Amino acid sequence: MTSPFExxxxxxxxxxxxxxxxxKVPASVDIPSIYEKARNAQKQWAKQDLQYRIDCIxxxxxxxxxxxxxxxxxxxQETGKPLWQSLNELRGAGLRIQFFIDNVEKYMQNETITQEEGLLEKIYYEPLGVIGxxxxxxxxxxxxxxxxIPALLTGNAVLYKPSEYALLTGLKIESMMQDSGVPKEIFVTIIGDKEEGEKLLDLPLDGYYFTGSHKTGKYIYEKVASKMVPCQLELGGKDAVYVSENNENLAKVVEGVCEGVFYNNGQSCCAVERIYVHTSIYKQFIDLFYEYTKSWVAGDPLDNNTMLGPLTRKEQKKVLQAQLDDALFKGAQAIQLNIKDEPSSYYFPPTILANVSHEMTVMREESFGPIIGIQxxxxxxxAISLMKDTDYGLTSAIYTDEYNEAERLMEEMDTGSVYLNCCDRVSPNLPWAGRKNSGLGLTLSYHGIRSFLQTKAYHIRF
Structure with a gap:
């Protein structure tokens, strides 16, 4: 007899x-019922003393x-990320949680705006309700x-759908939440793929928060638009770096830019995907770039010496290979680093492309992998003109010893973040936001706390 589980x-x-x-993880069933339980439990969660919620987190x-x-x-094991980078991610998550713990009380505090004879004006902050x-x-x-984290701290319930490529991590997050005292109805993991994602979009949620590709983000935005609730989208990027001739220590610059390109195998929305280098140092930069990366190990992610593991999604190899083929056909020169033993077909050799131009897709379309064009x-x-020649607007960076030069470029960039002498950096103290095809809304900073609150204006006459 076949069991129901099968x-x-x-x-x-x-x-x-x-x-x-x-x-093999069973997909979530009866998602509308999960939502109803969250809806019924959310009001009590919001009424809990803030310190109670802080203690849980x-x-x-x-x-x-x-x-x-x-x-x-x-x-x-489920994403292929080198183990030391997974540990780094957990450390970073702890620091961001601490930021929210330290700041949530201040930024959800009700505010008195006007207090005069016969009139009191106040702003109250209230949770959205149940968010996806x-x-x-x-x-x-x-x-x-x-x-x-900020959603829970501010009194919301969360239906959390991890990617199907990180399901086991999603389940561990849910288990730890419950062990920490967060009610099981308040934080619920929705397991599934596109089918379960569609069911989540059909629910009358009070807000939708998505991280992923522009294509999927646009679909979600259009699907939920009629509900007229907050919809935040953290999408992709084609993040650019300019390396000025005004750099005394070019080797140090190369080190920072290389890690911005290849960390997490380039699978980051804010990874460096385009590099522009002043002609007077172009050849030197290319030589240093190769010298710095040629000793990197691409191989077993459990080996502490490994810098690059496999791609998480095998399908991305086709995108990267198409960009490489297009660039070579149009005149680019390629250097590919070796992969140690190449244990699976999910690996793509880290690739450096010189003599590139904006006629090539590698300089215009998101790569999301270990390939980089250097122009x-x-x-x-x-440099400013080429950096602005994109549909994305997440981050941009300049490396220079001349602040006036940096200020000129940073003011011109239509991106949510700009960097001077650094790249691929996210801080909990500052808002994380994209422009154009890189998304809508923001997370982090105090704005990222208020993203999960709605205002109510109090007009009081005596």
Missing amino acids: KMKKIEVINPATEKSIA SRFQKELENKKDALALTLT NISAWNYPYLVGVNVF EVEHLEE
Whole structure:
């Protein structure tokens, strides 16, 4: 006899480093019922003293620290991220949680705006209600805590859908939340793929928070628009760096830019995907770039010496190969780094492209992988023009010893973040936001706390 469990839809989890199945996870069922329970429980959660909610999240933070080795191993096994980078992600998540714990009381505090004879004007902040968080696989802890931690602290319930490429991590997050005292109806993991995602979009939620591709984000935005509730989209980027001739220590610049390109195998919305270098140092920069990266190990993500593991999604290889073929056909020169043993077909060799132009897709379309084009430019104004020649608007950076030069470029950039002498950086103190095809709304900073609150204006006459 076939058991009911065998008939359930299951999502298979594949280890991209070995191509072996490591789990088959049952998809969530009766999602409308899950929503109703969350809706009924949310008001009581919001009425809890703020310190109670803070204590729950503090315990969750401690769980992350106490279980970091096991959590990092799971993350590496299902995404292919090098183990040391998984540990870094958990440390970073803990720091972001601390920011929210330290600041939530201040920024959800009701405000008195006017207090005079016969008149009192106040702003009250109230939770949205029940929100949906459709999250990403590339940094499930970091992009997750950006949303669900401030949402919970401000009194919301969260239906959290992890990516199907990070399901086991999503389940561990849910388990730790419950162990930390967050009611099981208040934080619920929705397991599934596109089908379950559609069911989440059909619910009358009070807000939608998505991290992922522009294509999917646009679909979600259009699907929920008629509900007229907040819809935040953290989408992709084609993030650019300009390396000026005004750099005394070019080797140090190369080191920072290389890590911005290849960290997490380039699978980051804010990874460096375009580099523009002043003509006077172009050849030197290319030589230093190769010298710095040629000793990197691309291979087993469990090896502490590994810098680059496999791609998380095998399908992305086709995108990267198409960009490479297009660039070579149009005159680019390529250097590919070696992969140690190449244990699975999910690997793509880290690729450096010189002599590129904006006629090539690698300089115009999101790559989301270990490939980079490095273009020669004559002057700052050319760099600014090329950096602005994109449909995306997440981050942009300049490396220079001349602040006036940096200020000129940063003012021109139509991006949510600009960097001077750094790149691929996110701070909980500052808002994380994209422009154009890179998204809508923001997370982090005090604005990222108020993203989960709605205002109510009090007009009081005596």
